[in-house]
Amino acid sequence: xxxxxxxxxxxxxxxxxxxxxxxxxxxxxxxxxxxxxxxxxxxxxxxxxxxxxxxxxxxxxxxxxxxxxxxxxxxxxxxxxxxxxxxxxxxxxxxxxxxxxxxxxxxxxxxxxxxxxxxxxxxxxxxxxxxxxxxxxxxxxxxxxxxxxxxxxxxxxxxxxxxxxxxxxxxxxxxxxxxxxxxxxxxxxxxxxxxxxxxxxxxxxxxxxxxxxxxxxxxxxxxxxxxxxxxxxxxxxxxxxxxxxxxxxxxxxxxxxxxxxxxxxxxxxxxxxxxxxxxxxxxxxxxxxxxxxxxxxxxxxxxxxxxxxxxxxxxxxxxxxxxxxxxxxxxxxxxxxxxxxxxxxxxxxxxxxxxxxxxxxxxxxxxxxxxxxxxxxxxxxxxxxxxxxxxxxxxxxxxxxxxxxxxxxxxxxxxxxxxxxxxxxxxxxxxxxxxxxxxxxxxx
Amino acid sequence: xxxxxxxxxxxxxxxxxxxxxxxxxxxxxxxxxxxxxxxxxxxxxxxxxxxxxxxxxxxxxxxxxxxxxxxxxxxxxxxxxxxxxxxxxxxxxxxxxxxxxxxxxxxxxxxxxxxxxxxxxxxxxxxxxxxxxxxxxxxxxxxxxxxxxxxxxxxxxxxxxxxxxxxxxxxxxxxxxxxxxxxxxxxxxxxxxxxxxxxxxxxxxxxxxxxxxxxxxxxxxxxxxxxxxxxxxxxxxxxxxxxxxxxxxxxxxxxxxxxxxxxxxxxxxxxxxxxxxxxxxxxxxxxxxxxxxxxxxxxxxxxxxxxxxxxxxxxxxxxxxxxxxxxxxxxxxxxxxxxxxxxxxxxxxxxxxxxxxxxxxxxxxxxxxxxxxxxxxxxxxxxxxxxxxxxxxxxxxxxxxxxxxxxxxxxxxxxxxxxxxxxxxxxxxxxxxxxxxxxxxxxx
Numbered sequence: 001x002x003x004x005x006x007x008x009x010x011x012x013x014x015x016x017x018x019x020x021x022x023x024x025x026x027x028x029x030x031x032x033x034x035x036x037x038x039x040x041x042x043x044x045x046x047x048x049x050x051x052x053x054x055x056x057x058x059x060x061x062x063x064x065x066x067x068x069x070x071x072x073x074x075x076x077x078x079x080x081x082x083x084x085x086x087x088x089x090x091x092x093x094x095x096x097x098x099x100x101x102x103x104x105x106x107x108x109x110x111x112x113x114x115x116x117x118x119x120x121x122x123x124x125x126x127x128x129x130x131x132x133x134x135x136x137x138x139x140x141x142x143x144x145x146x147x148x149x150x151x152x153x154x155x156x157x158x159x160x161x162x163x164x165x166x167x168x169x170x171x172x173x174x175x176x177x178x179x180x181x182x183x184x185x186x187x188x189x190x191x192x193x194x195x196x197x198x199x200x201x202x203x204x205x206x207x208x209x210x211x212x213x214x215x216x217x218x219x220x221x222x223x224x225x226x227x228x229x230x231x232x233x234x235x236x237x238x239x240x241x242x243x244x245x246x247x248x249x250x251x252x253x254x255x256x257x258x259x260x261x262x263x264x265x266x267x268x269x270x271x272x273x274x275x276x277x278x279x280x281x282x283x284x285x286x287x288x289x290x291x292x293x294x295x296x297x298x299x300x301x302x303x304x305x306x307x308x309x310x311x312x313x314x315x316x317x318x319x320x321x322x323x324x325x326x327x328x329x330x331x332x333x334x335x336x337x338x339x340x341x342x343x344x345x346x347x348x349x350x351x352x353x354x355x356x357x358x359x360x361x362x363x364x365x366x367x368x369x370x371x372x373x374x375x376x377x378x379x380x381x382x383x384x385x386x387x388x389x390x391x392x393x394x395x396x397x398x399x400x401x402x403x404x405x406x407x408x409x410x411x412x413x414x415x416x417x418x419x420x421x422x423x424x425x426x427x428x429x430x431x432x433x434x435x436x437x438x439x440x441x442x443x444x
Numbered sequence: 445x446x447x448x449x450x451x452x453x454x455x456x457x458x459x460x461x462x463x464x465x466x467x468x469x470x471x472x473x474x475x476x477x478x479x480x481x482x483x484x485x486x487x488x489x490x491x492x493x494x495x496x497x498x499x500x501x502x503x504x505x506x507x508x509x510x511x512x513x514x515x516x517x518x519x520x521x522x523x524x525x526x527x528x529x530x531x532x533x534x535x536x537x538x539x540x541x542x543x544x545x546x547x548x549x550x551x552x553x554x555x556x557x558x559x560x561x562x563x564x565x566x567x568x569x570x571x572x573x574x575x576x577x578x579x580x581x582x583x584x585x586x587x588x589x590x591x592x593x594x595x596x597x598x599x600x601x602x603x604x605x606x607x608x609x610x611x612x613x614x615x616x617x618x619x620x621x622x623x624x625x626x627x628x629x630x631x632x633x634x635x636x637x638x639x640x641x642x643x644x645x646x647x648x649x650x651x652x653x654x655x656x657x658x659x660x661x662x663x664x665x666x667x668x669x670x671x672x673x674x675x676x677x678x679x680x681x682x683x684x685x686x687x688x689x690x691x692x693x694x695x696x697x698x699x700x701x702x703x704x705x706x707x708x709x710x711x712x713x714x715x716x717x718x719x720x721x722x723x724x725x726x727x728x729x730x731x732x733x734x735x736x737x738x739x740x741x742x743x744x745x746x747x748x749x750x751x752x753x754x755x756x757x758x759x760x761x762x763x764x765x766x767x768x769x770x771x772x773x774x775x776x777x778x779x780x781x782x783x784x785x786x787x788x789x790x791x792x793x794x795x796x797x798x799x800x801x802x803x804x805x806x807x808x809x810x811x812x813x814x815x816x817x818x819x820x821x822x823x824x825x826x827x828x829x830x831x832x833x834x835x836x837x838x839x840x841x842x843x844x845x846x847x848x849x850x851x852x853x854x855x856x857x858x859x860x861x862x863x864x865x866x867x868x869x870x871x872x873x874x875x876x877x878x879x880x881x882x883x884x885x886x887x888x
Contacts, residue, residue: 091774091776092676093672093676093775093776094774094775094776095675095676095775096774116676116678137621138621138625140619144619148596149619151625151628152592152596161864165864167862167864167865167868168861168862168865169865171772171840171841171842171860172774172840172841173772173773173774173804173805173806173840173841173842173845174772174775174804174805174806175584175588175593175772175801175804175805175806175842175845175846176772176842176844176845177581177582177632177842177844177845177846177847177848177849178842178843178844178849178853178856178857178860178861179849179857179860179861179865179866179869179887179888180629180632180633180637180868180869180872180873180887180888181582181595181628181629181631181632181633182629182865182868182869182872184595184625184628184629185624185625185626185628185629187625188621188624188625189624189625193624204680205675205676205677205678205680206678207678208678228537231539231649232536232537232539232560232649233649233718234560234649234650234651234652234717234718235717235718236648236649273678273679273717273723274677274678274679274722274723274726275719275721275722275723277719278717278718278719279717279718279719282718328615328617328618328619328620329617330535330538330540330616330617331537331538331539331618332535332537332538357619360617360618360619361617361618361619362617362618362619396615396616396617397615397616397617398615398617398619398620398621398622399622400620400621400622401617401619401620401621402619402621403621404621405621405622405623409622412622413622413623416615416622416623417612417622417623418611418612420605420609420611421611421612421613421623421626422623424611424626424875424876425623425624425626427875428624428626428872428875429624431868431871431872431875432868443623443624444623444624
């Protein structure tokens, strides 16, 4: 096969580079071959070869996944799509971009900005993750409160099937009910039913003004109640985030700031539109019990107000090895969820920081452990993670809101969906990938 | 089986009532049995029976479908879910409703209103169609420009499979990437992979104010260009509609109004929010070339301005038997699409009216024919419909935006998606319904 490919390697150092992602998953061994695809035809060649020989094929983009979806494993072929990074077409009047999967998410947003448009999904990894990876995990982000997740921005996909056939899913229009929605099936499927080699994406006009509202509360319960109140005003914030006191303390230690003394919880909201004066007033009024509220439409001030959220993850990661969890609950149960996350920390003797996309009930409890990257996790951390997943299900939620299943949550997904749906997942996987070569052991 | 069911019939008059829908599909013959389900357990009983005996099972709600999705046929069992019409739970703080499939769409919206919420999808049939039917077709509506289609409001589904098993798809949270998105696969699938017996739906806070902006233009091209301009302002209208001159004439004949003399095209926009003064000004400014613009936030005036859109379909139906088509194109090609629809009318000697959801590029060309309901269609009308579908594909669109495939568009969907994807649709259908009993011959 390699005589048909322009860029491949079996060198140990190159293989080590593509063997894993940012999930901290245990080492699954080195792949046998890495192919950096230069064209869709090359992707088809590799898929046909892998199917013919029954070799596991693991597709990767930026390698920024947090659930192990791109962890390769001994004997596998890694298909690196980061070189397929062209923005093929921007159609400003339709608010549409057609891109290759290796485009960096922030680069698409920048290209859209030149036409007064933006690409709404903004996972924390925008600067390093690819559109293909965002599609594989159905990535969310801060602006999801108003603009939804990656699936809400996907209008059509070009997908190479396990047997090498290239299919086009979705009409590319905003509305389409012609046949089954296989496009949505592929979004969030971690490359297990097919390999995304092209995407037609929805852009949106950039709002004229964005206001940032930052508030501190004496307790996390009060902040969570305020978030519920904001959601019920009729104003749709584009961003609605909560950060707990422990995380504020970590930011203070990293940045030398004094955020934690201002409260035990931080709430950040943004509203965008044509003139958001009235909306800002409504949101401010809903922040009952806040000890401090600041609002601004000045980008410099907004950036300053955003810092307490933007620094949350780096500050936590500065304290130790961070296991980034990702549970979703009904928004009204956010306060209860955070309270019980803290109880899990106490019961297991672990350190757990929490920040949350309060607008859509998606929490990131971060378990910090005293263990080197790649080393086995302490039993207490594993126990804590299991308790967090059980908590998500007990509250009527999901064990993953936006990071995906990967290697880390197989068992929990089966438990969440139940044996019948798990069986359907595998039966559909067999239809699309009879030889089971596409990213085996992930997603389902 | 019938000893396990509370309400069933083999009476000819009752069977005739449930044999078809509002699509005007040719008569496919009377079913053998109609079961009006009283419980999920009864639905499971019927599914098991149909699978065991290889009998076609056609599920129906309000019978308001426009594509033949609920047309039964000789020898089939009709499963009528209109009696499963309870709103099981409203959770205002989460903006969630849990409903049975037979709930009338407008009734859910009214129940939500009591909590300051609304149910966004608003197909023209809201007063008679059911949530189950809306899910089966992924119904759209006027407010889709801002709030999307039915799928965007579905958070989880309870589905009875062909073999009678009950499964729950989706987590019910706003974000969930645990396993494949089978929930989206079921939405718009016309009951062919399973029977929806329950839905967890997203509600939204009712906006404080809605402004209506109505404009007339000397030509449809100008109106379509104005719609593209509005979409690019950064203001997101909740409603953005266009009505052609012929339709205005039909409304005048029905209502005794004088709309057509005001222009050859009517554009209707709504913006909703907290204070939409600035948005209205931006939209008005984008309506370049309008001969007349009126705006109001007064509900009575809004209702009057809406009349030219609200009466479009009844006015056309008053002129003869109406074949309601439903193509989607990229929004920037709307003017071209309408111009070419008119060319199709000329080439085929047919009468075609057009109105469109300009916000999302979804056109409804309405072919009016001189034939009794149920009678065979004139060859010219069939030819015109075929040319419209070909036009949709040529413009990079879809042969159905929101009405579905049903019986009427089988051939065209296969052409739109191509043989490989068509093959996948059928393979997935076989996984979920091996005996092929669920609404056979529909959707895929």
